[in-house]
Amino acid sequence: MTPLDYEYLRRLLKERSGLDLSTDKQYLVESRLLPLARRAGLSGITELVQKMKSGAEQLTCDVVEAMTTNETFFFRDKIPFDHLNDSILAELARSRAGRRSIRVWSAACSTGQEPYSIAMCLREFGPALSGWRNEIVATDLSHEVLEKSKAGLYSQFEVQRGLPIQLLVKYFTQLGEFWQLSADIRGMVQHRQLNLLQDFSHLGKFDVIFCRNVLIYFDQETKTSIFERMARMLEPDGYLMLGAAESVVGITDAFRPCPDRRGLYQLNPARMARSAGGALLPGLKVVAAR
CATH class of the missing domain: 1.10.155.10 (Chemotaxis receptor methyltransferase CheR, N-terminal domain)
Incomplete structure (x- = not known):
């Protein structure tokens, strides 16, 4: 070359x-x-x-x-899923009780381990979300990885990386050398081909956005644009989950870090107030910076 x-x-x-x-x-x-x-x-x-x-x-x-096409595996990095299980889902179960639905976006989902890990978390949460209409939108630039994700078929090596044995037994069926994810879990995930450089407002509003280990490959101007557009798609009390090596600091003031919860961000109330012309958006309150 x-x-x-x-x-x-x-x-x-x-x-x-x-x-x-x-x-x-x-x-x-x-x-x-x-x-x-x-x-x-x-x-x-x-x-x-x-x-x-x-x-x-x-x-x-x-x-x-x-x-x-980047590497992924089930429950990658663990901490984001701890946040989801330990606090986020409980908060959403209370705040979304009226509409009984939760929407999650897995951006740059690759071969599907992340959105399916999220789906298993939702299913495992228990009676509080029973009967709810929960939707996970999984997007990626690559048609090839989306097709693999849709199939929900993984090798022995792939299911051994991060997936607890009890979830393997509960939600997968062995087919020769591969493991097939149950139709029930696969049905919770919608797949769409999407380029983050282009408009994605048609996806609608989300309660949680996972955008991990992809923005590190973009320059600062591109990161700023993506963050600004994601901010408009997140519910006022929703959450943005980034990778361990990623941050909004120095890139945008649309989000603020959640204290003591690494990689987790919420909309910046002060910024949202300014954007609304001085009127706070529903569900937001100004909190003194720590």
């Missing part, structure tokens, strides 16, 4: 997916795209780039998918 090839790919990936590759990530591009080039019958990345420049749109889409 020549330096010019790499620069072309960097610009294309930034434009199409928001992925902001530094100048020292050429090895990553080669490791992900060389197998793709060979499957397409091409000699290497230089020929791959030439084909893309000639207008091979499907090949270009395949390149973007190959570069934006």
Whole structure:
């Protein structure tokens, strides 16, 4: 791969997916795209780039998918799901008792382990949510990973990573070398292909947004835009969950960290008050900063 090839790919990936590759990530591009080039019958990345420049749109889409497919596993990092189980669901059970529904967005859901982990948390919460209309919207840029997520079919290796044995036994059926997630849990999740760089307001309002381990690949301007748009889609008392290496600090004042709950954020009441022209939005109250 020549330096010019790499620069072309960097610009294309930034434009199409928001992925902001530094100048020292050429090895990553080669490791992900060389197998793709060979499957397409091409000699290497230089020929791959030439084909893309000639207008091979499907090949270009395949390149973007190959570069934006990230690792995931059930109950990844544990702490976000502790927050969900220990406090968030109890709060929502009280505050949403009138409408008896909860909406959660799993952004950049990859192969589905995150939204299905959320679904199992909702199902395991108990009688307080029995009979509720709970909906999880799982989105990703990659059509390939969404198809895998829809199937809910995972290898022995995948179910061994983070999934408690009691949940494996309760919600999965073994099919040869694979494990099939129950139709009941799969039915709680709606899958939609979505590019976070584009408008996503059509998804509607959410009580909780999981957007973990994806914004670290974007530049600050792109992060700011995504945070601002997500803020408009979150209920006034809702929650935003970020990855362990991510933060809103220094990027946007639309959210404020939740004290003593790492990775968890809520809408900033002062900012929302200013946005509403001085009138607080329903459910918000100004709290003195700590």
